[in-house]
Amino acid sequence: MVSLKGIVYQSGHIDFPREENAWAFKRMEAEMKRGQENRVVVKPELAPIELERSENVAAAEVPWITRVESLLNTADRVYFQRKEAALRFRQAIHEINQNCRLVTVGAEVGIDEFASQHWNRIAYFFALRHDGFRFDLGTLITLKDSAADKSNRMELFARLVDVEDNANPQVTFDATGSNAHVELVEWRKSVKEGETGRFLLPETQIELKFSQARQPLTFYHEFREDRQNHAYMFNGEKLETRLKRVLNRPRAVPDQSE
Numbered sequence: 001m002v003s004l005k006g007i008v009y010q011s012g013h014i015d016f017p018r019e020e021n022a023w024a025f026k027r028m029e030a031e032m033k034r035g036q037e038n039r040v041v042v043k044p045e046l047a048p049i050e051l052e053r054s055e056n057v058a059a060a061e062v063p064w065i066t067r068v069e070s071l072l073n074t075a076d077r078v079y080f081q082r083k084e085a086a087l088r089f090r091q092a093i094h095e096i097n098q099n100c101r102l103v104t105v106g107a108e109v110g111i112d113e114f115a116s117q118h119w120n121r122i123a124y125f126f127a128l129r130h131d132g133f134r135f136d137l138g139t140l141i142t143l144k145d146s147a148a149d150k151s152n153r154m155e156l157f158a159r160l161v162d163v164e165d166n167a168n169p170q171v172t173f174d175a176t177g178s179n180a181h182v183e184l185v186e187w188r189k190s191v192k193e194g195e196t197g198r199f200l201l202p203e204t205q206i207e208l209k210f211s212q213a214r215q216p217l218t219f220y221h222e223f224r225e226d227r228q229n230h231a232y233m234f235n236g237e238k239l240e241t242r243l244k245r246v247l248n249r250p251r252a253v254p255d256q257s258e
Contacts, residue, residue, distance in 0.1 A: 003048045006089065008062050012107025012214035014051065014089040016080065021087070028082070040080040040087055044073045063166040067247070068216050071104050074249040089216075094246045099223040102242050104216050111213040118142075119208035119232070121149065124200035125156075129191045130172070137171040138196060140232040143205060152204040154181040159212040168218050168243065171234040218243065 094102035175188035191197035
């Protein structure tokens with residue numbers, strides 16, 4: 001069994017160069033249908049994934065590499081964007097059941113793309129007040145799938161913050177500064193440090209945007225069939241339990257003789 005060999009860069013991008021994965025490009029060019037060029041799907045059980053750092057990247061800069069390699073290798077499907085000389089990791093899916101899954105999205109562009117498609121119709125969210133101005137985002141709840149967009153919109157600017165033990169990064173935002181909506185600043189006063197609050201403006205929908213997303217992000221996605229909306233969880237028991245389970249799945253091992 002041959003493997004896919006990826007390189008992790010300072011930007012957090014994970015690329016699989018043609019010169020390291022000639023067999024994969026040859027197979028894609030022979031089998032890929034027109035219109036599939038930008039959406040390559042791989043099942044890791046058929047092609048285990050190996051990640052290594054770029055030459056100019058120190059181990060301390062990408063402590064998450066082992067965790068992400070495990071997530072990619074235990075996923076049901078891994079999606080790539082095909083470029084001229086490489087495949088770029090975009091998304092990995094762990095299916096849990098018909099309505100629930102774990103999703104890992106690639107750094108920078110991958111996260112931005114997902115946010116623009118799925119996190120631009122947020123009805124409300126829960127967040128823990130970490131300290132004076134910083135909040136750790138817990139769960140996003142979207143508008144109903146059938147609901148029309150609201151006329152009032154606000155942008156919520158978030159970033160990824162490393163946590164101890166190289167665990168999944170925390171999604172964090174500041175309820176202050178020039179980018180913070182005035183209603184967000186007022187809401188901050190109602191949440192005590194160390195407690196979780198719900199932010200809801202009935203006539204406003206929220207758009208989540210990211211900066212400094214220099215590593216992949218994993219979250220729990222649940223389609224709430226009874227309410228016809230979606231929940232996205234960035235921390236909490238559901239996410240942690242599922243992460244532990246999938247990371248303990250057996251992994252395919254490449255044949256070193258290949």
